[in-house]
Amino acid sequence: MLKFILRRLGMLVVTLWVIVTLTFFLMHAIPGDPFSKEGRMPEATKENLMKYYGLDKSLPEQYVSYLIKLTKFDLGPSYFSKTQSVNDIIANNFPVSARLGIQALTIAVMFGVALGTVAALKHNSALDYTAMVIAVLGVSVPNIVLAPLLINVFSVKLGWFPIARWGTFAHTVLPATALGVQAMAVIARLMRSNMLEVLGQDYIRTARAKGLSQFAVVWRHTIRNAIMPVITILGPLTAALLTGTFVVEQIFAIPGMGKYFVKSVNNRDYPVILGTTIFYSAVLVTANFLVDVAYGLIDPRIKVGVRGE
Amino acid sequence: MTDKILEVKDLEVSFLTYAGEVKAIRGVTFDVKKGEAVAIVGESGSGKSVTSQSIMQLIPSPPGVYKNGEIIFDGQDLLNLNNSEMEKVRGSSIGMIFQDPMTSLNPTMTVGKQIAEGLIKHQGLNKSEAMERAVEMLRLVGIPNPEARVKQYPHEFSGGMRQRAMIAIALSCNPKLLIADEPTTALDVTIQAQIIDLMKDLQNKFGTSIIIITHDLGVVADLAQRVVVMYAGKIIEQGSLDDIFYNPQHPYTWGLLRSVPRLDSKGQRLESIEGTPPDLLDPPKGCPFYPRCDYAMEVCVNHFPEETKITDDHKVHCWLQHPDAPKVDVPIKIGGANNEAK
Numbered sequence: 179m180l181k182f183i184l185r186r187l188g189m190l191v192v193t194l195w196v197i198v199t200l201t202f203f204l205m206h207a208i209p210g211d212p213f214s215k216e217g218r219m220p221e222a223t224k225e226n227l228m229k230y231y232g233l234d235k236s237l238p239e240q241y242v243s244y245l246i247k248l249t250k251f252d253l254g255p256s257y258f259s260k261t262q263s264v265n266d267i268i269a270n271n272f273p274v275s276a277r278l279g280i281q282a283l284t285i286a287v288m289f290g291v292a293l294g295t296v297a298a299l300k301h302n303s304a305l306d307y308t309a310m311v312i313a314v315l316g317v318s319v320p321n322i323v324l325a326p327l328l329i330n331v332f333s334v335k336l337g338w339f340p341i342a343r344w345g346t347f348a349h350t351v352l353p354a355t356a357l358g359v360q361a362m363a364v365i366a367r368l369m370r371s372n373m374l375e376v377l378g379q380d381y382i383r384t385a386r387a388k389g390l391s392q393f394a395v396v397w398r399h400t401i402r403n404a405i406m407p408v409i410t411i412l413g414p415l416t417a418a419l420l421t422g423t424f425v426v427e428q429i430f431a432i433p434g435m436g437k438y439f440v441k442s443v444n445n446r447d448y449p450v451i452l453g454t455t456i457f458y459s460a461v462l463v464t465a466n467f468l469v470d471v472a473y474g475l476i477d478p479r480i481k482v483g484v485r486g487e
Numbered sequence: 488m489t490d491k492i493l494e495v496k497d498l499e500v501s502f503l504t505y506a507g508e509v510k511a512i513r514g515v516t517f518d519v520k521k522g523e524a525v526a527i528v529g530e531s532g533s534g535k536s537v538t539s540q541s542i543m544q545l546i547p548s549p550p551g552v553y554k555n556g557e558i559i560f561d562g563q564d565l566l567n568l569n570n571s572e573m574e575k576v577r578g579s580s581i582g583m584i585f586q587d588p589m590t591s592l593n594p595t596m597t598v599g600k601q602i603a604e605g606l607i608k609h610q611g612l613n614k615s616e617a618m619e620r621a622v623e624m625l626r627l628v629g630i631p632n633p634e635a636r637v638k639q640y641p642h643e644f645s646g647g648m649r650q651r652a653m654i655a656i657a658l659s660c661n662p663k664l665l666i667a668d669e670p671t672t673a674l675d676v677t678i679q680a681q682i683i684d685l686m687k688d689l690q691n692k693f694g695t696s697i698i699i700i701t702h703d704l705g706v707v708a709d710l711a712q713r714v715v716v717m718y719a720g721k722i723i724e725q726g727s728l729d730d731i732f733y734n735p736q737h738p739y740t741w742g743l744l745r746s747v748p749r750l751d752s753k754g755q756r757l758e759s760i761e762g763t764p765p766d767l768l769d770p771p772k773g774c775p776f777y778p779r780c781d782y783a784m785e786v787c788v789n790h791f792p793e794e795t796k797i798t799d800d801h802k803v804h805c806w807l808q809h810p811d812a813p814k815v816d817v818p819i820k821i822g823g824a825n826n827e828a829k
């Protein structure tokens with residue numbers, strides 16, 4: 179298991195380096211530079227700024243110095259936010275996005291697994307059909323449509339939750355729901371088909387032949403096996419939820435990372451683009467890594483695969 | 488009366504499918520005495536598995552329905568029990584082993600836990616007591632180094648060992664009846680013999696009654712004292728091992744026996760008799776075997792023959808038993824080459 183973890187960690191670092199490199203050169207391939215938009219800036223000032231930030235050096239030189247700073251976890255200054263470094267921007271705003279994403283993920287996993295399980299256990303009943311209609315709607319309605327709908331019903335009409343902004347737990351409910359519904363629907367469908375498959379397995383018949391109660395058969399033998407593929411997609415789903423916060427943050431006026439990322443691309447704020455991209459990549463790659471490890475812990479067959487090598 | 492552990496009477500089981508009602512079991516009556524091993528034989532689709540799973544009420548419902556009959560086990564009719572009463576019978580008084588040991592164990596649970604589960608449920612043991620018993624059970628079924636094996640997962644077991652583990656699960660609560668549905672079909676020939684020997688040993692040791700379903704007449708000869716021959720959801724002949732092997736009465740039984748050159752050649756599957764079994768969506772009114780039977784008469788088409796008792800124990804459903812029926816020569820050498828097998 180340790181060997182497996184170490185190898186995965188190594189791969190993780192290599193992946194991140196590739197992402198840094200690609201983003202660095204792609205970003206510089208976008209025409210324009212950070213200061214060309216403020217057209218009336220005197221040429222001399224601009225040159226000073228470029229020099230100050232090291233932009234007058236050749237690309238390879240810039241790349242190397244960036245990598246050196248990166249090893250010290252320094253993501254550099256922001257060209258536009260005079261007071262905050264990229265590290266500050268992430269430290270101040272990512273917790274908000276992360277909370278939103280994690281709450282959305284919690285909603286998605288809890289309700290998705292429950293919905294899929296119930297649907298499978300009541301296969302071909304009205305309950306099953308209802309659950310699957312919800313799931314299809316959930317997958318096909320984008321959150322840019324769902325969010326205003328939720329606001330309209332639960333804030334404007336019913337007045338249960340605040341319309342927008344950030345602060346109390348009540349503020350988080352609607353955005354987290356808007357963000358999580360799609361993932362929930364994906365999980366529900368996956369869970370349902372896994373459950374149906376597992377319920378048809380011979381070892382479920384063995385479990386019943388032992389005289390176990392329906393509950394024990396479902397809980398100990400079915401859900402545990404059916405949930406594994408759900409765990410595998412948790413990595414990509416976490417990714418989708420964390421990076422997908424931009425739209426929801428916009429709609430609910432939430433002070434998360436999304437705003438900075440979009441702004442930085444428009445402004446060619448190189449360190450912010452790079453910093454946020456790298457940060458997000460690190461989050462995603464780590465999420466996938468953790469899922470792999472968790473999977474290895476839960477599924478005994480995987481350990482042997484590693485041992486056998 | 489009291490020497491019977493199980494009496495199945497007039498059992499009828501159907502599956503309600505989109506295509507219609509599949510009448511899988513159409514009036515099955517047989518019994519199992521205490522300490523006896525009964526073999527159920529018959530071609531694929533004849534209803535052997537459905538019969539055995541009906542006893543345990545493991546038939547998936549829907550689509551399965553019990554239409555008629557009684558399954559009297561140890562004095563009570565299992566078909567009258569509710570779910571939780573039935574759970575107390577399953578795995579405790581009746582154990583079951585299935586055909587494919589590769590898929591019959593849960594891949595994500597240790598073998599020990601899978602044995603312990605039933606003990607915890609039925610015998611009220613706590614976890615550590617149950618695990619100790621699991622080790623004992625593994626030792627009993629001949630798995631070396633059971634203390635280590637008990638903590639392993641099924642994928643770390645070979646096919647034969649998994650079937651031994653299945654037997655350990657089935658016997659863990661010391662059931663009165665063990666049902667084995669083709670327990671050796673999926674195994675190598677040498678392993679097959681070991682598993683059958685193990686079942687024989689355990690039957691001698693604990694006096695467990697056994698229902699064994701198999702295609703392998705070698706296994707039947709080895710293990711069973713009585714044989715039930717099924718065809719198209721009906722029992723067409725039953726009797727002691729000697730009755731069926733040395734004095735078979737039904738042309739279908741002849742066909743089954745003829746398809747095996749020597750009874751002691753283990754691993755020999757029954758070859759199919761020419762023709763195919765009837766469609767159970769619309770089974771024939773008369774004898775289901777008549778389209779394939781060399782001796783079919785007019786009466787066979789529309790009338791299913793009543794039971795004829797050759798002896799108290801040996802019963803057959805065939806019009807050839809009728810006093811007016813022509814005498815026919817049994818087309819296989821009775822006993823014959825098989826005598827040496829005894």
Ligand SMILES: Nc1ncnc2c1ncn2[C@@H]1O[C@H](COP(=O)(O)OP(=O)(O)OP(=O)(O)O)[C@@H](O)[C@H]1O
Nearest residue numbers: 502509511530531532533534535536537538550767
């Ligand atoms: N779930 C089901 N739905 C519909 N029909 C079924 C179902 N299960 C069994 N049957 C039918 O019941 C009949 C008897 O099947 P069964 O499995 O008992 O045969 P078998 O004698 O065990 O055969 P084999 O030797 O192949 O195991 C078959 O015609 C089969 O198609």
Ligand SMILES: [Mg+2]
Nearest residue numbers: 535536537668
């Ligand atoms: Mg079968």
